[in-house]
C-alpha cells in the first residue's frame with residue numbers, strides 16, 4: 090500500500106535556500122551528537138569514516154571501537170608505526186580488515202608525502218591510499234569546511250526520493266548525477282552541518298523501506314510519489330552457503346593449535362586450523378556457528394581432534410596469549426566457548 094505523503098510544492102534545486110533552512114532547523118533540534126561531529130581533526134574524521142563504511146554507528150560507538158582506536162593510535166605517526174598485530178587487534182570485531190590496512194597506508198602517506206599534515210585539496214586527498222570520492226568529500230567538508238559532493242548510501246536514498254529518480258542507484262551515471270545534486274544543494278556557509286543533516290535525515294526519517302514522510306522536515310520539497318519503492322537497486326547477488334571445517338586441537342601443556350592467515354585480505358589474523366570435510370568426517374563436532382561474509386553465508390563447524398604437529402602457518406598458542414592476538418570474530422566466539430567447555 091502506497092504511503093500518504095504530504096503535498097509536493099517544488100524541487101529542492103528550485104529553492105535550495107528554503108530547503109537548506111528547513112533541513113538545518115530540523116537538524117538543530119533533532120541532530121545527534123557523535124564524537125566525530127565534535128572534532129575537525131582530519132585524522133579522527135578519517136578513522137570514523139573508515140570504521141563507519143561497513144559497520145553500524147551502534148557498533149563503532151557503543152562497543153567503544155572509535156575511542157579505543159584513537160587512544161591506541163592518537164595521530165598519523167602512531168598509526169603509521171603500528172605493526173600488523175597491534176593494528177588488527179584494535180580492529181578486531183569490526184571485520185573487513187582491509188580498511189585498517191588502508192587507514193595505516195593513508196597515515197603513512199600523510200607522514201611521508203605531506204610531513205604529517207593532511208592536505209586540504211580534493212586532488213591530494215584522492216591520491217592517498219584508500220581514499221575515494223566519498224571519503225575525500227567527507228574530509229573536505231567535515232575537516233576543512235569546504236562545500237563537497239558528499240553522497241553516502243543514506244544521502245543517495247534521500248536524493249533518489251527527493252527527485253523521484255527512477256534510475257538504478259548504483260549505476261555510474263546515477264552516482265555522478267547524485268554527486269552533482271549533492272554539491273548544488275550543499276550549504277557553502279556550513280557544509281559540515283548540512284551534510285550531517287542530510288546523512289541523518291536518511292538514517293532516521295527517510296529510512297530504507299518505509300520512510301517517515303509525515304515527520305520529514307523537507308517533505309514539501311520531495312517529488313517522490315511512491316517513496317517506499319525508491320531507490321531502485323540492482324538485484325543483490327545470490328547468497329552462497331559454504332561450510333568451513335575447523336579443528337580444536339590442544340597439546341599436553343594445554344596450548345591450542347592456531348593458524349595465522351597469510352592471504353592479502355586477512356593477513357595476520359588468527360583462527361582455528363581448517364581441514365577438509367573428509368578429514369573431519371570421523372571427528373566429533375563440538376561447536377558450530379554461522380556468519381556472513383560478502384556474498385557468502387558460512388557455516389563454521391569445529392571438531393575435536395587428536396594432537397597433531399603444526400602444518401605450515403600453524404603454531405601452538407598458550408591460552409594466556411590469546412587476548413593479545415587479533416582473531417577473526419567467529420573464531421573468537423568459538424575459542425571463548427571451547428575454552429570454557431574444554
Ligand code: SF4
Nearest residue numbers: 295300302305311316
Ligand atoms: S522522508 Fe524521504 S521520501 Fe518522505 S518526504 Fe522526506 S525525503 Fe521524501
